[in-house]
Amino acid sequence: MATTTNKQRALTQFFSLLKNCEAAEQEARPVLEQFIYGVCREDATREQADLAFSNLRERFFDWNEIRVSSPREVEEVLGDLSGPEQRAERIISFLQEVFEATFSFDLESLHKKGVKQAAKSLQRYQASSDYVIAWVLQNSLGGHAIPVDEPTLRVSRRLGLLDRDQEEREALRTSLEHLVPKAKGLAFTELASHVGQEFCWDDEPNCSACPLAAECPTAHELGAEILSAARATRTLARRG
Ligand code: SF4
Known part of the structure; x- marks a missing residue:
């Protein structure tokens, strides 16, 4: 389970690595x-x-x-x-x-x-x-709330902002609301949704194209898995 300090560090990196992605302003609506x-x-x-x-x-x-x-x-x-x-x-x-x-x-x-x-x-x-x-x-109502849909959840878990064993949607949302300051709530919502839809796909995340890959623990794990699979294949080929 990631500590609060680690989660805060991951959040800082999230905003820093996505600083060039524009979080478009939401239209004001009734x-x-x-x-x-x-x-x-x-x-x-x-x-x-x-x-x-x-x-x-x-x-x-x-x-x-x-x-x-x-x-x-x-x-x-x-x-x-x-x-x-x-x-x-x-x-x-x-x-x-x-x-x-x-x-x-x-x-x-x-x-x-x-x-x-x-x-x-x-x-x-x-x-x-x-x-x-x-x-x-x-x-609309000026509250500090983070809407959590599947892409947002996936990205947050893979980046270590949420614990992977946490399941209940309301509790997950509350955890993110504690972590993300209100002033950054809108930007977080837009950017997490964007990364979830563009790169962090359910089955095979496109880490090689994702701007968060350098600091993402899941990308590192996947990279290690791919490396060890490649090593195993090479070993088998040498023995064959
Ligand atoms: S680096 Fe990969 S796992 Fe991490 S957020 Fe990006 S797409 Fe998802």
Whole structure:
């Protein structure tokens, strides 16, 4: 298990090695829109989420039209997001719940609640997830929250920012929130997602192209494995 000091050192290296990668500014959006954007952004690249969200805005007249559309119609505009059917169902069910409760599509009153109360309110929606709540808190409500999806989790574990035996998503998010200062939360979210999607693939991470490879313990382990496999092959060839 990595010590806190080691994790802090790994985080400093993370920001230092990625200093040339731009963490694009998030667009300011109302709470309701940030929730829907969060549903699109989980396990997706920023470009995929941007495209899906702008399609939702442009191909439907308003949020009410999406609410009364079929999942199939919504799914069709989500581009190449993974699990489009489930995402479409979540977006429709969220809009339906908001409309039934408020007869509008406005959740700006959450700004007046404290961050904890706002998180509880968001949690009540069926379409909610730990990621989406953290996304809205971080991007709309001024809270210190780190949305953790699969790419972010993979990168954080492989870099040693999170312990590998830690499983529970909420606990993992809390660990990252303790480690990453609030002022760097947005940059961390964007950069970890970027590395996870571009280099740190699930099966075979592309460490040779990754800007973090020099300081990444997993890249070193994988490098050692590849070297010892090559040595074993050479030995077998000599004996043959
Ligand atoms: S060096 Fe390899 S394992 Fe480490 S973060 Fe980059 S892609 Fe992932």
